[in-house]
Amino acid sequence: MNTVWDPAQYEAFGGERARPFRELVGRLDGPGPDPARVVDLGCGTGELTATLAARWPDAVIDALDSSAEMIAEARRREIPGRLTFRVGDVAAWRPDGPVDLIVSNAVLQWVPEHFDLLPQWMDALTPGGRLAFQVPGNFGEPSHVLLRELGRSDRWRGKLGALQRDAPVLDAAGYLDLLIRHGCAVDAWETTYIQVLHGDDPVLEWVKGSALRPVLSALDPGETEEFLDAYRERLRQAYPSAPYGTVFPFRRIFVIATRPDS
Numbered sequence: 001m002n003t004v005w006d007p008a009q010y011e012a013f014g015g016e017r018a019r020p021f022r023e024l025v026g027r028l029d030g031p032g033p034d035p036a037r038v039v040d041l042g043c044g045t046g047e048l049t050a051t052l053a054a055r056w057p058d059a060v061i062d063a064l065d066s067s068a069e070m071i072a073e074a075r076r077r078e079i080p081g082r083l084t085f086r087v088g089d090v091a092a093w094r095p096d097g098p099v100d101l102i103v104s105n106a107v108l109q110w111v112p113e114h115f116d117l118l119p120q121w122m123d124a125l126t127p128g129g130r131l132a133f134q135v136p137g138n139f140g141e142p143s144h145v146l147l148r149e150l151g152r153s154d155r156w157r158g159k160l161g162a163l164q165r166d167a168p169v170l171d172a173a174g175y176l177d178l179l180i181r182h183g184c185a186v187d188a189w190e191t192t193y194i195q196v197l198h199g200d201d202p203v204l205e206w207v208k209g210s211a212l213r214p215v216l217s218a219l220d221p222g223e224t225e226e227f228l229d230a231y232r233e234r235l236r237q238a239y240p241s242a243p244y245g246t247v248f249p250f251r252r253i254f255v256i257a258t259r260p261d262s
Contacts, residue, residue, distance in 0.1 A: 016195055017209075020252040021048045021105045023191065024134045025055070027256055028101070032128065035059050035100035041090045042066075042107025046074025052103065053083045059100075064088035091117065095124040104133035106210075109168045118175075118257075119182045125259040131179075135169045136210075137190060137251040142238035143207055150231055151215065159223075163214045175255045184257040191252050196245040203239045203248055204232050 034056045043049045043063035053061055061083045065071050074085040090104070091111050102121050108114040121131055138144060151160035170178065172188040179186045197206060208216070212231075216224060239246050 016193070016197075016250070017106070018048060019193060020134045020191070020254070023252075024105065024132055024254050024256070025052070025103070027187065027254070028130065028132060035129075037062075037097070037099050038101045038103065039063070039093075039095065039099050041093060041102060041104040042110075043074055043085060044070050044105075046070075046077045046085050048105060049074070049085075050077045050083065053079055062086075064090070064093065066090065098126045098129075099124055100126050100129045102129075102131045102133075104131075106134060106136065108133060109135050112165075112168065115170070115178065118179060122179065122182055122184055122257060122259055127259060127261045129259050131184075131257045131259075132255070134252050134254045137169065137171065137192075137253040138249070139167060139169070141249065141251070143203055143235065143248075144211060146234045146238060147207070147211060147215070147231065150227070150234065156227065159218055160215055163218065169253060172253050172255070175253070179255070179257040183260055185260070186258075187256045189254050191254065193250040193252070195248045195250050197248050198245045201232055201235065202246050203235045204228070206248065207235075 036059055038052055038056065038059050038061045040049045040052065040061065040063035043065045044067075046063060049061065049063045053059070059082070063074065063083070063085045064087065065074070065085070066087065066089055068087050071085050071087045078084055090107060091113055102125065111117065118131070125131065148164040148166065150156060151164045172190045176186045176188040197203065199205065215227065219227060239248060
C-alpha cells in the first residue's frame with residue numbers, strides 16, 4: 001500500500017513539529033570541521049532541510065523522501081549544486097561516496113528494518129562522521145493506543161489490522177546499546193514537549209498529518225468519515241479541551257552516533 005502524504009496537513013503544526021529537529025541539529029554544534037557532504041533521509045517538504053544549507057553554507061546536501069507529494073513541494077527550495085531533493089526509498093538508500101553527516105527526522109518509525117540499517121549507515125560515514133536522528137516515542141499515548149484499538153476492532157480489522165504496529169521504535173537506551181555495540185560513540189536522550197494545541201479537535205488534526213496517513217490511504221471516502229467520527233469521539237475523551245486549549249504531550253527520542261576516527 002502506498003501512503004499518500006499531504007504536505008499542507010503535515011505543516012498545519014509546522015512550528016511544533018520543527019522543535020525536535022532544531023533540538024537535534026543544535027546538538028551537532030561543537031569542535032571539528034563542518035560537514036562537507038550531508039544526506040537527509042526522509043526530508044518531507046524540505047523546509048527543515050533548507051536550514052541545514054543555511055547552517056553549513058559550504059556543504060553539499062542530498063535529500064530524499066518516498067513521497068512524491070512531499071518532494072514536489074521540497075523542490076521549490078533546491079539550490080543548484082548545493083541542495084537537491086529526489087524521490088527515494090530510505091530503506092534502499094546506499095551512498096555513492098563518503099558522507100560526513102546523515103540526518104533522519106521523524107522517519108525511522110515508518111521503516112521496520114531500520115534496526116538493521118543503522119549499522120550500515122554508520123559504515124557509510126567518514127571517520128568521525130555522525131548519524132543524527134529523532135523518532136516519536138509516544139506509541140503508548142492515547143492518540144496511538146486508541147488508533148490501534150480502533151484499527152483492530154471487528155469493524156476495521158479486515159482493512160486496517162495489518163497497519164497497526166505496537167512498537168516500531170526502540171527507546172533511547174535501546175538505540176544507545178545497538179550503536180555502542182557497533183563501536184560508535186553515542187549521545188541518546190528523550191524529551192517530552194507539553195504542547196497546548198488550539199482549534200476544534202486539534203489532536204485529530206495533528207494525527208491526520210502523521211500516524212493517520214496510512215489509515216486514510218487505505219479507506220474510501222465514506223469509510224474515512226465513519227472511522228474519523230469514531231476516532232474523534234475517543235480523542236475528545238482522552239484529551240479534554242480547557243479554556244486555554246488542549247494539552248498534548250509529544251515525546252521524542254534523539255540519537256547522535258559518531259563513527260570512530262580510525
